[in-house]
Structures are given as structure tokens and as C-alpha cells.
Amino acid sequence: MSFYQELLDQTAPQRIDFIAIGLITHVVENGVSRDVYADFLDQAYHHVRHTCPLLQAASERCGAEDEIYKQALKEYIKEEEGHDEWILNDIRGLGFDDQAVRNGQARLACRAMVSHAYFVIDKVSPYAMLGMVHVLEGMSTLLADKAARSIAESFGEEPPQAFSYLTSHGALDIEHVAFFESLVNGIENEKTKQIIIASAKDFYTLYGNIFRDIDSKRIAGNAH
Numbered sequence: 001m002s003f004y005q006e007l008l009d010q011t012a013p014q015r016i017d018f019i020a021i022g023l024i025t026h027v028v029e030n031g032v033s034r035d036v037y038a039d040f041l042d043q044a045y046h047h048v049r050h051t052c053p054l055l056q057a058a059s060e061r062c063g064a065e066d067e068i069y070k071q072a073l074k075e076y077i078k079e080e081e082g083h084d085e086w087i088l089n090d091i092r093g094l095g096f097d098d099q100a101v102r103n104g105q106a107r108l109a110c111r112a113m114v115s116h117a118y119f120v121i122d123k124v125s126p127y128a129m130l131g132m133v134h135v136l137e138g139m140s141t142l143l144a145d146k147a148a149r150s151i152a153e154s155f156g157e158e159p160p161q162a163f164s165y166l167t168s169h170g171a172l173d174i175e176h177v178a179f180f181e182s183l184v185n186g187i188e189n190e191k192t193k194q195i196i197i198a199s200a201k202d203f204y205t206l207y208g209n210i211f212r213d214i215d216s217k218r219i220a221g222n223a224h
Helices: 003-010 012-019 022-030 034-048 051-061 064-080 083-094 098-103 108-123 126-154 164-168 171-185 190-223
Strands: none
Touching (some): 003 012, 003 171, 003 190, 012 126, 022 126, 022 190, 034 083, 034 098, 034 164, 034 190, 051 064, 051 126, 064 126, 083 098, 108 126, 126 171, 126 190
């Protein structure tokens, strides 16, 4: 069995829990309000702006024996640059204040995920970053196209120009998953493999908590 398949198998329960989150099923089936979509983009901005710094931090923690991984991280950085600005453009396209988001602060669920990423890269292994990449890229590819269509439809006949971030993580992102699969299948160290599996399990929960938090806010807003 390839390591990529082992990673999928070992994290299957966490992936099932993630897909079952109420907000995700609600959005795919029913679309979403402008306010909730803006809240999603707000929280997304505050973790996406850390993607390149996290990848760079992982690269700086690598040793001489990690040259293949370092080259892969360089590729990831090149691919991810500017995605935070796409999110701000989408927020502006929705009619919300993108500069307020830029200058604001993420809520606790988002801050906890980002903080954990810096911690595991620095204190556990730079390869722990691959657990985060697996979850965020994989879930984005799985959900983005469906969610973007449902959200656009919920805005009626003239949806806003506010889907560049979501659609960029849809079908076209499949090549990123293939790149990831090839990368992890080249890893032979068993301890490193277990670090990546443990990290992915953590990030399914931590990333899921961001969606649970957005959903709690949505439900509280509907109750008023």
C-alpha cells in the first residue's frame, strides 16, 4: 500500500466527521446567505494569509537530507502567493469592507489552527505541515465546486463577482492533490509518516472547528 493510501485510510474517521459538519451539508444543499459567506471568507483570509509564512517556516526547519521536501515547499509557496488578496477581492465583490477584514482578527477557532501549525512545524517536525496541506487542499478540492455553485445560485440570477478563491480550489486543484500524493509517496521514514498522519488528524478537527464556529454564529443570527 502506498503511503498516500495509508494516510487516507488512517484519517478516514476524521474526514467523515468533517464532511458531516452541519454548515458544510447546509451550504452544499441550500446555498448560503451573503452574511454567512462573507464570514467564511473573513475567517479564510486570516488563515490563508499564513500559508506562505508557514510553508517558509517548514522550509527553514528542514535539514540537508530534506532537499526534495524543500523543493516541494518552494513550489507550494509559488502556487499559494496572493491567495489572501483573492479573498479580500471576493469580500469587496460581496459589498463588504475588505480593509476591515485585513485589519481585523480571526476568531479563536481560526487562531487556534494557525497557532497549532506554527507549533508543530517548530516543535515536532517540518513535515507536520503536510498534514495541514492534506486537509485544507483535499477538503477544498472536494467541496469548493459544489459549494461555489450552491452559493452562487442562492444569490439569484445575478450572483456577485465573489468566487475567485472558492473556484480556484475546485477542479483545477486536483493537480495539487496529485503533486501531494507523489511527494508523500516518496517519504520512507516511518516516524515521519506517523507525524504526517497525526498532524492530518489534528487539522481535520481544527479546520472543522472553524466551520463549526461559523455555523454557530449563523444559527445564533437566525435565532434573533
